[in-house]
Every structure is written in structure tokens, then in C-alpha cells.
Amino acid sequence: MTHAEMSELYELYALGVLEPELALEIERHLDEQCEYCSEHLSAALAMTAALANIAEPKAPPARLKERVLSTVRPPKAARRWSFAVVALAAACLALVAFSIASRVAMQRMQTQLAGLTEERNQLRSAVEILSRPETRTVEFGRTENVAHGRVLVNRNGGFVFVGSQLPSLGSDRTFELWLVPTSGAAPQPAGLFRPDQSGSSVHVSSIPVDARTTKAVAVSVEPQQGSSAPTTKPFLIVPLA
Amino acid sequence: MYADDSADSQIIERLHRRDPEGLAAAYDRYGRTAYALFVRIIHDQTAAEDLVQELFLRLWNRSREFDSNKGALGVWLLSIARNMAIDYVRSAQSRFSSRLRSMDHVDALCFSRNPTGRESRIHDVRVIQEAFGTLSADEKRVMELAYFEGFSQSEIAENIHEPLGTVKSRMRSALARLRSVITGNKGQ
Numbered sequence: 001m002t003h004a005e006m007s008e009l010y011e012l013y014a015l016g017v018l019e020p021e022l023a024l025e026i027e028r029h030l031d032e033q034c035e036y037c038s039e040h041l042s043a044a045l046a047m048t049a050a051l052a053n054i055a056e057p058k059a060p061p062a063r064l065k066e067r068v069l070s071t072v073r074p075p076k077a078a079r080r081w082s083f084a085v086v087a088l089a090a091a092c093l094a095l096v097a098f099s100i101a102s103r104v105a106m107q108r109m110q111t112q113l114a115g116l117t118e119e120r121n122q123l124r125s126a127v128e129i130l131s132r133p134e135t136r137t138v139e140f141g142r143t144e145n146v147a148h149g150r151v152l153v154n155r156n157g158g159f160v161f162v163g164s165q166l167p168s169l170g171s172d173r174t175f176e177l178w179l180v181p182t183s184g185a186a187p188q189p190a191g192l193f194r195p196d197q198s199g200s201s202v203h204v205s206s207i208p209v210d211a212r213t214t215k216a217v218a219v220s221v222e223p224q225q226g227s228s229a230p231t232t233k234p235f236l237i238v239p240l241a
Numbered sequence: 242m243y244a245d246d247s248a249d250s251q252i253i254e255r256l257h258r259r260d261p262e263g264l265a266a267a268y269d270r271y272g273r274t275a276y277a278l279f280v281r282i283i284h285d286q287t288a289a290e291d292l293v294q295e296l297f298l299r300l301w302n303r304s305r306e307f308d309s310n311k312g313a314l315g316v317w318l319l320s321i322a323r324n325m326a327i328d329y330v331r332s333a334q335s336r337f338s339s340r341l342r343s344m345d346h347v348d349a350l351c352f353s354r355n356p357t358g359r360e361s362r363i364h365d366v367r368v369i370q371e372a373f374g375t376l377s378a379d380e381k382r383v384m385e386l387a388y389f390e391g392f393s394q395s396e397i398a399e400n401i402h403e404p405l406g407t408v409k410s411r412m413r414s415a416l417a418r419l420r421s422v423i424t425g426n427k428g429q
Binding site: 008011012014015016017018019027030038041042045046047048049050051052053054055056057058059060061064065067068069071072073 | 272275277278281290293323327351373392395413420
């Protein structure tokens with residue numbers, strides 16, 4: 001078939017109404033990169049595509065555009081929502097972290113404050129005991145390499161235990177002070193304490209210690225919560241006489 | 242290059258960059274015509290919406306094949322849309338399932354063929370409709386059966402109970418009239 005004979009067929013081919021054998025012949029020309037056929041078929045395709053406009057105009061629903069675009073991008077609202085969720089989650093995490101940190105800091109400060117208050121009260125008690133003329137001081141140890149210190153007793157105001165080179169303690173253990181009566185009765189619990197890292201400690205007790213009825217101040221190692229009677233042999237006995 | 246071709250080139254360039262706004266621009270330019278074509282051929286608005294979505298997804302997936310300087314975007318979209326719609330109807334009716342022609346050559350021409358100047362006619366809605374209005378009722382009938390139903394000339398002859406020669410004659414005269422009005426040329 002010549003190009004002249006085919007010239008009436010391009011539009012029919014573009015419409016898809018050609019019989020298969022004629023369509024095949026045009027396609028063979030196209031496969032051979034025939035410039036003439038390509039040019040004329042392009043023009044025919046443009047004209048038949050324009051025939052779409054003879055369809056009765058029909059506006060698509062407004063939602064269709066967003067539906068089409070949703071196949072290639074997430075909806076803007078979703079993206080905003082996702083961003084908002086992420087931002088909110090990050091803010092919540094930051095708030096929780098800040099809250100936890102604040103609570104921990106607050107607890108630490110409260111603990112420190114309680115410790116300082118206790119130390120202040122003990123110091124005030126110690127000063128009060130030391131300032132009383134009837135207070136007696138009893139030293140023990142007197143050697144640098146063993147536990148040593150002093151006990152200040154007052155028969156009305158209480159007593160102060162000051163110790164150094166005290167033995168180290170397990171985490172589940174504590175020192176417990178005992179007042180040993182002259183009567184031979186059981187020792188009376190007089191307070192718990194733990195030395196600092198250097199093995200030193202100052203403990204102030206408000207329990208009056210009358211040297212006439214109290215034979216000695218003793219210290220033993222006890223369970224963390226303390227005992228009502230010594231469970232171990234006291235490692236330190238300070239006679240008050 | 243025509244103004245309309247320039248607009249298509251910009252759309253294609255944006256699609257090459259995988260810019261969804263390029264697809265939005267393509268939809269704004271051709272979505273309405275494609276939707277009306279789908280509704281006219283398949284007579285089902287819900288299915289037409291599905292096909293519009295599929296059409297523009299095809300464009301998104303194949304946009305890299307377009308030459309932004311030579312591609313005929315509108316011609317390709319409306320040719321593919323028509324083919325999809327006819328295929329949909331035939332699949333639904335379980336007939337002619339194997340006769341629908343391949344679009345490979347249409348693809349090749351639309352992706353990288355130099356514009357002929359007729360591409361912009363797609364947007365001359367009034368001119369197209371006026372040109373179609375000049376056809377006789379018989380010519381309109383054979384053109385509608387060809388364009389909207391996808392019938393071959395022999396199928397048209399069978400459908401309207403006329404000799405094949407009569408159908409060919411009516412179609413030839415109808416195309417000549419349309420070509421004359423649409424392109425301003427009487428020949429190819």
C-alpha cells in the first residue's frame with residue numbers, strides 16, 4: 001500500500017475502526033520509523049482526541065480531584081495531623097521527662113532538706129548539751145588506729161556520741177547505741193546511726209543519761225531497722241564511771 | 242511551540258520532578274473532559290470516577306516517558322481514556338475482549354513526537370462541537386458508534402443495517418468535514 005492509499009486510513013486507524021489487516025499494515029510502517037506515517041498519524045490522533053469534546057459536558061464531583069491526588073500524596077490534612085501528632089507526642093514526652101526530672105530533683109532536695117534539718121536539730125541539741133555545766137565528757141579509744149571518740153552525757157538533756165575510725169558496715173546493717181544500766185537490767189536502745197565514708201559519726205540523743213544509773217554506753221552492729229536488744233556483741237563499750 | 246503546548250510542557254516537567262502539583266495541573270486541564278468522556282461511554286458515574294483516578298495514576302506512573310518538548314499530553318490522555326472506557330464496557334459485556342487494539346504506537350507517538358499543531362484543538366470545545374454539528378444525522382450516527390462504542394466499520398454496518406460501503410462513505414465524508422473545520426485543511 002502506498003502512502004497516498006494510506007492517507008485516508010490514518011484517522012480510521014486513530015479511531016480504531018480499521019479492519020485488523022489494514023491496521024497491521026500501518027503499524028508495520030510505524031515500526032520501520034516511517035516519518036510520513038508518524039507525522040500523519042500524530043495529526044490523526046490529535047483530531048480524534050479532540051472528538052472527546054463532543055461528549056455531553058459533565059462536571060466531575062469536586063471530591064474527585066482530591067481522590068486522584070491522594071494516590072500520589074497523602075492528604076494535606078493527614079500530613080498536618082501527622083505533624084500535629086508527632087509534635088504533640090514530642091511535647092508530651094518532654095513534659096513527662098521534665099516532670100520526672102523535676103520530681104526526682106524535688107525529692108532529692110526534700111531529702112537534702114530533711115537531712116539538713118535533722119543535722120541542724122542534732123547540732124542544736126548537741127550545743128545545748130555541751131553548754132550545760134553538768135555535762136560530762138568521757139573519752140574512749142585514744143588511739144588513732146582504733147575506734148575512738150567521746151561521749152558527752154547529761155542527766156537531764158541527753159547525750160552526744162562522737163566517734164571516729166568506726167568499722168565499716170554492710171548496706172543492710174547499722175550501728176545501734178545502748179545504755180547499759182547499773183542495775184544489771186537489759187541494755188536500753190538509745191538510737192541508730194551510720195558513720196560517714198571516713199568512719200566518723202556524731203549522734204545526738206535526747207534520752208537523759210544519769211551516770212548514777214547508767215553504767216556504760218555501748219555500740220553494736222544490728223540489722224538495718226535496729227533491734228530492741230543487742231543481737232551481736234557490742235564492739236564498743238564506754239564506761240561512764 | 243503553542244501556548245497550550247507550553248502549558249503541557251510545564252506539567253510534564255513537574256511530573257518528571259515527581260511533583261504532585263503537576264498531576265493536579267494535568268487534572269485541572271484534562272480531568273473534566275476525561276470524566277465526561279468516561280460517563281458518555283460507560284454510562285456509570287461511579288465507574289467513571291474510578292477510571293479517572295486510574296487514568297491519572299497511569300499518567301503519574303508513565304510521565305517519565307514523556308518528552309517535555311515533544312510530548313502530546315492531552316492527545317495521549319484522551320486517547321488512553323477512550324480506550325480504557327471501551328475496554329471497560331467490553332469487559333463488562335464479555336464481548337470483543339480480544340479485539341481491542343494495542344496502544345503501543347499511540348504511546349510512542351504521544352511521548353516523543355514533535356507536535357503537529359493540532360494538539361491544541363483539544364481545547365477548542367466550541368469549534369469541535371460546531372464541526373460535529375455540521376454533520377448529517379447519519380454521519381453523526383456512524384461517528385458516535387465508532388468513537389463512543391469502538392465499533393469497527395463492519396460492526397457499524399451490522400448495527401445500523403446498512404451496507405459496509407455506505408458506512409465507509411459516511412465515515413469518510415464525516416471525517417473530511419471534521420478535519421476541514423477543526424484543522425482548516427481539507428487534506429491530510
